[in-house]
Amino acid sequence: MLNLGFTIGSFVLSATTLPLGILMDRFGPRPTRLVGSASFAASCTLTALASRDTKVLSPLIFLALSLNGFGGICLTFSSLTLPNMFGSKGPTIMALMIGSYASSAVTFLGVKLIYDAGVPFVVIMFTWSALACLIFLNCALNWPSESFPAPEEGRYMKKIKLTGLALDHKVTGDRFYTHVTIVGQRLSQKAPSMEGDGIDISSQDVHRTSENRHEKSVSFRKSLCSPIFLWSLLTMGVTQLRVIFYMAAMNKMLEHLVVTSGQEHETVDLRQKAEETVGFYSFIFGVMQLLCLLTCPLIGCIMDWKIKDCVDTPAELTALSDARDGVATKSARPRYRKIQKLTNAISAFTLTNFLLVAFGITCLIKSLHLQFMTFVLHTMVRGFYHSACGGLYAAVFPTNHFGTLTGLQSLISAVFALLQHPLFMAMVGPLKGDPFWVNVGLLLSSLLGFLLPSYLFYYRALLRREHATDWEGPLKAPGGIDL
Structure with missing residues (x-):
């Protein structure tokens, strides 16, 4: 029954992300985060009140647990759009956030130590509720009403005036230099026809570029039916089943x-020893969940690799060279941002799959001490595959599709994970507790x-051939996503 409850709970938690993703893509992450923080604060308050008189107020615990789970998944899911604020470091920030979520069970040990030190449980819960109120206040004051756009998406407002080059925009760094230089080149080319004309021609050019991108x-439906998304469903589903x-x-x-x-008989002493050993190893496994927070930045660094040195078009490379050095290196073959993101995603998923295979091999070896290595591999895979998938979706899909696609992927993975219960029943039933053949499968x-x-x-090879043709012939910006 406990395994069935664990299976249903895991499914409900993952399946909730689909409606949350749809709502977040429709209304932005701010309402979702406000509702989540309010629900979490209410759950902590109800738990504190129920603990004052458990005989009378115990029914409140069920409501508190429901609000706790709902609020937690709202806060976690709404945070996945935040890394877009950090530009090329976005995948690393996303990996850190997923790692903190995966290792959050460690906070139970901290709360237990505080409780054992003599702090009343009611005080702990009200303090937690106050922290949730701070999250609510921070979201109400600082979070925008719309989703955070990806740096390469043309959703930033840019107004560049001729007189004094007054700027009203949210573009900084390399992309700022690129836009300003392109505007300067266009102005110098159109100078004869602009004499005596004080209108914002450069602003019109940039606005026209944004409209062209919007048209593309x-x-x-194209994102949903793309091979990348369909293959990711299979990969994430299989990995989720293995981990769960x-x-x-x-x-x-x-x-x-x-x-x-492999023996049919057991003694009382052996059974007692087994309980003590299982308890010790379970404690070690729980503590090792903190490794998610320590190892997830590795996959984030892989997803970030050399992104800062990339451009979207050859024209951007030329403009960036003019802005920085005054000399255009037109003979240099550019490194395209989309291709580099695909390269990084290939490395991330390949590493994660090798770790998953190594984890499966250690599960087959009947050595108790080897389980420490199994714990480490399980923890790394658990943090890596979510971070790699989130980074891939952020790289190849539009921002306004991210929440729905991530929620749908989480739902499909949860359906795959439902298979773990019949596998568990087969292990404890016909296989008499021996997990060997289940682990082989x-x-x-x-x-x-x-x-x-x-x-x-x-797909990366196709893009490279396409960009090689663009480099040799007329310059063509890859505006759409042909997955």
Whole structure:
């Protein structure tokens, strides 16, 4: 029954992200975050009140737990758009946020230590509720009403006037120099026809560029049916099943290693030893969840690799060179941002899949001490595959599709994870607690995860040929996403 409850709870938690993603794409992350922080604060308050008189107020605990889960997933999901504020460092910030979410169970140990030190439980809950109110206040004051656009999307407002080059925009750094230089080049080319004309011609040019990009915007159906998204569903579903099954069946697998080891009979002393050993290893596994926060920046750095040195078009490279050095290096072949993001995603998913295969191999080896390595690999995979998928979606899909696609992917992965319960029942039933054949099947299925980076490799080759043609012939900006 506990395994069934764990399965249903995991499914509901993941399935909730789909309606949240749709609402977030429609109304932005701010309303979602406000509702989430208010729900979380209310849950902590109800828990504190219920603890004052558990016999009378115990029904409030069920409402408090429901609000706690709903508020937590709202806060987590709405935070996934925040990394767009950090430009090329966005994937690293996203990895840190996913790592903090994956390692959040460690806070239970901190709360337990505070409680054991003599702090009343009511005080702890009201303090937590106050912190949630601070999150609500921060969101109300600082978060924008719309989603944070990706740096390469043409959704920033740019007004560049001729007189004094007055600027009203949100573009900084390299992209600022690029826009200003392009405007200067256009003004110098059109100077004879602009004498005596004080209108904002450069602003019109930039506005026309934004309109062209908007015309090439990708429909949601195209993003939904793209091979990248479909292959990611398979990869994430298989990985989710592998990770969730181990979390649900870990105690039984450890017990099988200690108690039976293939024997049909067991003694009372051996059973007691098994309980103590399983408790110790479960504690170590819980503490190791903190590794998610420490290892997730690695996958973020992989997704960020050399993004700052990339451009969107050859014209941008020429303009950037003019702005910085005064000399255009027109013979240099540019490094395109989209291709580099695909390269980084290939590296991230390949590394994650190798770790997943290594994790599956260690599960097959009947060695109790080797389980420490299994814990480390499980923790790394658990943090890596969410970060890699989020970085991939942010790289190849429009911002206004991110929430819905991520929510749909989470729902499909949750459906895959439902298979862990029949696998668990098969392990404790016909297989008599031996997880070997279940682990063999999961190891073979995890090899399907290499199909996504394989397709990304093929798609990157197509883009390289297309950009090579653009470099040799007329310059053509890759405005749309042809996935």
